[in-house]
Each structure stands twice: as C-alpha cells, then as structure tokens.
Amino acid sequence: MSPVPGAGLRVTGATWSVEDRRVVDEIAFTTPAGTVTGVLGPNGSGKSTLLRALAGALRLDDGEASFGADDLLRMRRRERARRVALVEQDSAPDRSITVRAAVLLGRIPHRSLLAGDSTADDAAAMTALVRVGMADLADRDLATLSGGERQRVHVARALAQEPELMLLDEPTNHLDVSAQIRVLDLLRSLSGEGVTVLTALHDLNLAASYCDRVVLLARGRVVAVGTPLEVLTPELVKHVYDVRCEVLTHPTTGRPLLAFSG
Numbered sequence: 383m384s385p386v387p388g389a390g391l392r393v394t395g396a397t398w399s400v401e402d403r404r405v406v407d408e409i410a411f412t413t414p415a416g417t418v419t420g421v422l423g424p425n426g427s428g429k430s431t432l433l434r435a436l437a438g439a440l441r442l443d444d445g446e447a448s449f450g451a452d453d454l455l456r457m458r459r460r461e462r463a464r465r466v467a468l469v470e471q472d473s474a475p476d477r478s479i480t481v482r483a484a485v486l487l488g489r490i491p492h493r494s495l496l497a498g499d500s501t502a503d504d505a506a507a508m509t510a511l512v513r514v515g516m517a518d519l520a521d522r523d524l525a526t527l528s529g530g531e532r533q534r535v536h537v538a539r540a541l542a543q544e545p546e547l548m549l550l551d552e553p554t555n556h557l558d559v560s561a562q563i564r565v566l567d568l569l570r571s572l573s574g575e576g577v578t579v580l581t582a583l584h585d586l587n588l589a590a591s592y593c594d595r596v597v598l599l600a601r602g603r604v605v606a607v608g609t610p611l612e613v614l615t616p617e618l619v620k621h622v623y624d625v626r627c628e629v630l631t632h633p634t635t636g637r638p639l640l641a642f643s644g
C-alpha cells in the first residue's frame with residue numbers, strides 16, 4: 383500500500399484544568415496521516431475539550447500537539463483556519479443565514495482579505511453540500527432546518543474549508559441511521575484523500591466500523607489507544623462505561639461488533 387499524502391497528528395502531555403480539576407489530563411496519542419481516529423469515552427470524559435484545544439478554541443495549560451512538522455498549538459490563526467476544521471456539536475444559529483451562506487463561511491480562510499465570494503468558492507460550497515446530501519436545501523434559512531439537517535450543513539462547511547485536519551465532535555448526533563452512514567463514509571473517503579480525521583463518537587459500534595484507531599478516555603485520561611479490536615474489549619468497556627458486552631465479528635466486514643447486555 384502506498385503511503386497516503388498528508389500529515390499525522392501527535393499529541394503529548396495535553397493538560398487543561400478548571401476549578402482545580404483536570405478535565406484533560408496528560409493526554410498523549412498519535413494518529414497517522416490520512417486515517418480516521420475515534421475519540422471515545424463517557425459523558426464528561428474530556429472529548430470536546432480536547433478537540434477544542436486542538437482546534438485552537440481553548441488554550442491548554444500544558445502539552446504539545448504537532449501536525450506533520452508544524453506546531454499545531456502555536457500555528458498562526460489564519461494558517462490554522464486554512465488547515466484545520468472543527469465541527470462542534472450542533473447549536474441553533476443566532477441569526478438568519480442561508481445554508482449556502484453558512485457553508486461559504488468555510489471558504490473565508492482561503493480568500494484574500496478584501497475579496498468576496500468567487501465562482502470557485504460557490505462551486506466548493508455546492509460540492510460540499512452535495513457530498514452531505516443537502517444541496518436541495520441550499521437556499522433555506524439554516525434556522526428552519528432540523529437538528530440532523532443542520533449537523534450535515536456544519537460538516538459541509540468544514541468540507542468547503544478543504545482542511546488537512548478535520549476535528550469533529552459527535553458528528554452523527556441527531557442523524558438517522560442512513561445519514562450517520564453517509565457522514566462516516568464521507569469521513570472515510572476524506573481520509574483516503576489524505577485528510578487526517580479525529581472524531582468524538584458515542585456509538586462504539588460506529589467507531590468499530592469506521593475508525594482505523596480509537597483513543598478511549600475516562601475522566602480526562604487516556605485509558606487505551608489502538609485499533610478498535612485492541613481497545614474495545616469487554617474488559618475495557620466494563621472498566622470505562624460499567625457496561626457488560628460481548629465482542630462479536632461483523633459477518634460481512636469482519637470488524638468488531640459489540641453486543642451489550644447491561
């Protein structure tokens with residue numbers, strides 16, 4: 383297999399505290415270029431905080447993160463905006479904006495300071511909307527969309543940004559099963575194009591099906607890093623989630639399939 387172009391992510395000693403509590407506690411892991419890595423862990427385990435820190439939305443107290451040869455945490459804002467996209471958990475927009483205009487926001491980092499939207503920007507925005515299956519709603523007001531539709535627009539905005547590193551916080555939240563598969567298939571095809579994808583996921587079976595590697599967190603610390611088969615063991619799932627499960631083999635993909643029994 384020839385190596386995929388793109389950069390890998392390396393995080394070491396990432397730490398962030400609030401009110402004397404370590405929310406992110408010396409997190410360390412690496413993700414090879416052009417792979418999909420899942421960030422897993424119970425509610426409150428630090429997934430969103432870690433993603434926000436890597437996207438530059440929150441300043442870590444300590445630790446390093448490199449992306450390829452570059453220091454991700456000290457990258458200039460405009461360069462980061464060109465290279466790194468963050469899809470946060472959906473929230474309702476606070477102003478009226480069309481779907482097309484919301485996706486075009488992803489093009490801003492690629493424009494010169496005084497330039498308006500170009501035909502190329504429009505084309506990139508529409509291509510992104512087609513990829514998430516939302517082109518038909520391009521002229522709708524974002525506020526009138528359902529939670530799942532809006533979530534796909536947020537993914538389209540990140541796609542329009544044409545990032546090298548894509549950070550997503552539970553992108554399958556609110557999505558029906560077909561939209562979940564569509565978004566995760568899309569993340570896989572982006573990784574094939576060299577984009578490095580790091581995504582928080584709650585559904586362990588989706589993580590097992592779509593991620594090359596997973597980072598399992600509990601109380602801000604890394605419990606395990608590896609392939610889904612290595613990490614999603616009954617022992618670790620019981621330890622982290624306090625839930626019993628058996629790990630079966632998916633009959634067609636051969637990937638791990640978790641059957642929970644409470």
Ligand SMILES: Nc1ncnc2c1ncn2[C@@H]1O[C@H](COP(=O)(O)OP(=O)(O)OP(=O)(O)O)[C@@H](O)[C@H]1O
Nearest residue numbers: 400401405423424425426427428429430431432582
């Ligand atoms: N600004 C803040 N002030 C106080 N506590 C915070 C702050 N930001 C995060 N936390 C706490 O840090 C912990 C981790 O939050 P985070 O949102 O990163 O978890 P998560 O793993 O993404 O959770 P979920 O699965 O519920 O989305 C939570 O207990 C949260 O309440």
